[in-house]
Amino acid sequence: VPDARPPVPPAPDGLLAALRAVVGEANVVVDADVTAGYERDWTGRFVGRTPAVVRPGSTDEVAAVLAACTAAGVRVVPQGGNTGLVGGSVPLAGEVVLSTRRLDDVGPVDELAAQVTVGAGATLARVRAATLPAGLDVGVDLAARDSATIGGMVATNAGGLRALRHGPMRHQVVGIEAALADGRVVSHLRGLLKDNTGYDLPGLLCGSEGTLAVVTRVRLRLVPVLAHRATALLAVASWADAMALVAGLRRVLPGLEVVEAVDRIGVDLVADAFGIRVPFTPTPAVAVLVECADVRDPLDDLAAALADRAEVVDAAIADDPQRRAGLWAVRERCTDAVATLGVPTKLDVTLPAAELAAFAVDVHAVVAAVAPGARVVVFGHVGDGNLHVNVVVRPGAGSGAPPGPDPGADVHERVTVAVFAEVARRGGSISAEHGIGTAKRGHLHLVRSAEEVAVFRAIRAALDPAGTLNPNVLTPPA
Ligand code: FAD
Ligand code: MLT
Ligand code: ZN
Numbered sequence: 001v002p003d004a005r006p007p008v009p010p011a012p013d014g015l016l017a018a019l020r021a022v023v024g025e026a027n028v029v030v031d032a033d034v035t036a037g038y039e040r041d042w043t044g045r046f047v048g049r050t051p052a053v054v055r056p057g058s059t060d061e062v063a064a065v066l067a068a069c070t071a072a073g074v075r076v077v078p079q080g081g082n083t084g085l086v087g088g089s090v091p092l093a094g095e096v097v098l099s100t101r102r103l104d105d106v107g108p109v110d111e112l113a114a115q116v117t118v119g120a121g122a123t124l125a126r127v128r129a130a131t132l133p134a135g136l137d138v139g140v141d142l143a144a145r146d147s148a149t150i151g152g153m154v155a156t157n158a159g160g161l162r163a164l165r166h167g168p169m170r171h172q173v174v175g176i177e178a179a180l181a182d183g184r185v186v187s188h189l190r191g192l193l194k195d196n197t198g199y200d201l202p203g204l205l206c207g208s209e210g211t212l213a214v215v216t217r218v219r220l221r222l223v224p225v226l227a228h229r230a231t232a233l234l235a236v237a238s239w240a241d242a243m244a245l246v247a248g249l250r251r252v253l254p255g256l257e258v259v260e261a262v263d264r265i266g267v268d269l270v271a272d273a274f275g276i277r278v279p280f281t282p283t284p285a286v287a288v289l290v291e292c293a294d295v296r297d298p299l300d301d302l303a304a305a306l307a308d309r310a311e312v313v314d315a316a317i318a319d320d321p322q323r324r325a326g327l328w329a330v331r332e333r334c335t336d337a338v339a340t341l342g343v344p345t346k347l348d349v350t351l352p353a354a355e356l357a358a359f360a361v362d363v364h365a366v367v368a369a370v371a372p373g374a375r376v377v378v379f380g381h382v383g384d385g386n387l388h389v390n391v392v393v394r395p396g397a398g399s400g401a402p403p404g405p406d407p408g409a410d411v412h413e414r415v416t417v418a419v420f421a422e423v424a425r426r427g428g429s430i431s432a433e434h435g436i437g438t439a440k441r442g443h444l445h446l447v448r449s450a451e452e453v454a455v456f457r458a459i460r461a462a463l464d465p466a467g468t469l470n471p472n473v474l475t476p477p478a
Helices: 015-023 032-039 059-072 124-134 150-156 201-205 239-252 264-274 299-307 321-332 334-339 353-370 409-425 441-446 450-463
Strands: 076-079 096-099 115-119 136-138 173-179 185-188 214-224 228-236 256-263 286-294 314-318 345-350 375-381 386-392
Touching (some): 015 059, 059 076, 059 096, 059 185, 115 150, 124 150, 150 214, 228 239, 228 299, 228 321, 239 299, 239 353, 256 321, 264 334, 264 375, 286 321, 299 314, 314 321, 334 386, 345 409, 353 375, 353 386, 353 409, 409 441, 441 450
Parallel strands (some): 076 096
Antiparallel strands (some): 228 286, 256 286, 256 375, 345 386, 375 386
């Protein structure tokens, strides 16, 4: 099969030698078979080329790599687990990839403060494995936990499955260390909860998508492990009922931690793709996953709350880990199930509560008008108003067919424009948790004023005047 990718751009004379001097020969990867894994994003939609993947092993090495690249006029894409869904982690225009995966140290758990300091390249799963034995957990959880890194989660301000209770990544970060493009390091890791001494750099770097600095270490606030959990998968007849259910449960269940939803198309797809058992026949219009966590078993409280809700057509409820995992699979496998169809247009939107149900219905007609025959799968974190609209154009293919080819940039763009117009019309946001990346930067004007974008550009220019860091993301092309 011919390689359709663009040719590898050459690195300027002397740069690779300078990088090898910083990180060692083995950590400047130029072998095309190895760099390929860093050049393609998780969805397969965004593919580029890099002259080298550099893998520093300490903050000082990150700083020196950045200084060398800036001095050579070479741009850099920071990359953690490469699970991002907006094309922000891959070298689309021949940038050097700075992989943070060797920065994976996890410090001792500070049980007194309920905090831990970790390397930016540590995966969420690795950090949790260190904190759980101390009865403490990271407030954010997501299905990509085995690969997503803390640095990537900070850079995207990841939301995930428990944002309803604990907020997104920005709420977990109490200290940060980062290297600027010119090689200076800013470090403020004391983790004091009250510390009004100027601008909030952790807050600024959360959601900065690798455009302002490379995060090297993070001080995380931890939340108590609540040992008792009860989970319910509920059949409801409409998105309007799902929203009424969310509002009702929120009022009576203080231990409510998760409210997720998957539409009928998504439930059938997960069942077909992975043989996951769905406890309802027929498949409901919307399946809602609810979880409560508490210091005592919340099963009875959850069951009593559900018994009072007319929206619940059918219910499966469990408090043992194995059956709970079975219910969770219907929601957690949605991303993988969509990927079995082909290269999706992934849209991650927030709607005002009063608009969400109508949007979830109307989005099918909105997509059909610009991409007739496309498969539209809607799921998401309905408890915080965040829906994931996944569109796969695969003309003529039936269930079980191999994944279709990428429909091309024009189709992705047409679908994006149509869905975002509907989101904007209803007062929503074009990114809830995945970020803007490269996929959405041309649409930022829908939700950010010209003045706000000018401030964004000024902040970028102040921290990275040479424009070294992640040039293809966040702010619209000039
Ligand atoms: P990458 O993909 O490597 O990078 C993402 C962005 O961060 C890029 O712009 C990159 O340049 C930048 N970056 C990475 N590391 C650094 C650093 N140290 N310093 C500066 N910039 C950096 N997201 C959610 O919010 N909620 C979910 O529920 C969720 N579920 C997911 C489920 C699956 C199956 C998958 C595949 C993805 C999911 N995601 C979710 C998206 C993704 O996991 C998150 O965006 C995650 O935060 C990315 O982490 P990463 O380490 O893979 O970052
Ligand atoms: C999720 O909630 O499952 C993730 O954000 C990933 C996705 O949108 O596919
Ligand atoms: Zn999500």
